[in-house]
Amino acid sequence: EQFRTIQTTLTFTSSIHKENINVIGLTSAEKGDGKSFCALRLARTFAEGGKSVLLIDSDMYNPRLSRQLLVAKKRGLSNYLASDEQFEKYIKSTIYTNLFVLPSGPMHPNINELYQTNKMEKLIKKANKIFDIVIVDTPPALILNYPRLIGRICDGMIIVTSAGKTKVTKLKEVVNILELANNTILGVILNKKKYSRKELRDYTYY
Numbered sequence: 001e002q003f004r005t006i007q008t009t010l011t012f013t014s015s016i017h018k019e020n021i022n023v024i025g026l027t028s029a030e031k032g033d034g035k036s037f038c039a040l041r042l043a044r045t046f047a048e049g050g051k052s053v054l055l056i057d058s059d060m061y062n063p064r065l066s067r068q069l070l071v072a073k074k075r076g077l078s079n080y081l082a083s084d085e086q087f088e089k090y091i092k093s094t095i096y097t098n099l100f101v102l103p104s105g106p107m108h109p110n111i112n113e114l115y116q117t118n119k120m121e122k123l124i125k126k127a128n129k130i131f132d133i134v135i136v137d138t139p140p141a142l143i144l145n146y147p148r149l150i151g152r153i154c155d156g157m158i159i160v161t162s163a164g165k166t167k168v169t170k171l172k173e174v175v176n177i178l179e180l181a182n183n184t185i186l187g188v189i190l191n192k193k194k195y196s197r198k199e200l201r202d203y204t205y206y
Contacts, residue, residue, distance in 0.1 A: 003038075003045040006189065013186065021186065022128055025136040025154040027147040027178075029170040033162040034191040036064040039137040047098035051132040054091065056102045056123075058150060059139045060111055063104035069094045076105030080123065081114040087123050088130075100131070115146040121153045141174045151183035158186050163193040 014021045024042070028035040036059070043055040057065040060078055071092045080087040080102075091100050108114055127134045136154060138147035151157045159174055171188070178185055 003041050006042060007045050007049065010186065019155070021155045022132065023124055023134045023136070023154045024186070025138050025147070025151050025157045025183075026160055027138045027141045027151070027157060027174070028160040028162075029142050029166055029174050030140050031062065031143065033140070033160050033166060035140070035160040036062075036068070036137050038158075038160050038189050038191060039135055040065060040068055043099055043133070043135045044096055046133045046135075047096055051098060052130075053099050053133045053135065054102060054127050054131040055099065056127075056134065056136045057104040058136055058146075060104045060107050061139060061144070065101060065137055066103045069101050071101055071103060074103075074106065076103030078105035078108045078111075078114065080105070081117070081119050082108060087126070111144075112146055112149075115149045120150060124153050141177050142170065148178055148181035148183060151178055152181060154183075156184040156186035158189055160189045160191055162191050165192070 010021055010024070026035050026039045026042075036057075039055065043053045047053045055065060055069075056077065057063050058077060066072065066076075071094065076090045077087075079085065080090055087102065090105070091102050094101055114120075124134065124136075136150055138150050141147045141159075147157075157178055159171065159178075161171055175185060
């Protein structure tokens with residue numbers, strides 16, 4: 001239900017700004033904040049609503065989406081970026097209706113160089129024509145440089161934070177990094193919030 005609320009918020013944001021938000025990137029301050037989980041769950045929510053969704057795993061250092069979706073990660077995004085092949089050949093269907101994934105592919109020795117070419121931008125633009133929604137799972141922005149590079153070609157970035165773990169100073173640092181790179185920040189997801197029994201009872205009541 002929380003992710004349906006996020007989906008609705010993104011829809012309202014699109015209508016308010018009169019701009020479509022179809023390409024969404026997710027990042028975090030540090031590892032372990034649940035960024036990949038949020039990317040997958042948000043993608044599933046859009047897919048359950050009838051949208052065709054492409055989920056791109058750009059976190060080559062820690063590609064969790066392939067494991068979560070039970071698809072092979074041996075060939076994928078890194079192969080496309082390092083070759084003249086079309087990215088469509090690496091897209092895989094998933095067990096979820098309307099949801100497709102582009103795995104990370106094998107680790108590349110010069111990842112930042114790959115993302116500084118215009119191939120990622122070409123991929124995003126073409127994928128945006130094929131799919132209703134494109135969601136890009138990027139690494140933590142305080143650890144690696146290329147999330148901000150990807151963010152510039154997305155309609156907006158969402159920062160995933162972990163309740164009780166992510167420090168305000170770290171969050172401010174991520175915001176500053178993304179804004180300096182001309183990224184549009186759509187908002188923040190507070191993940192791993194634990195509710196008391198009373199809060200859960202009240203939530204059920206409403």
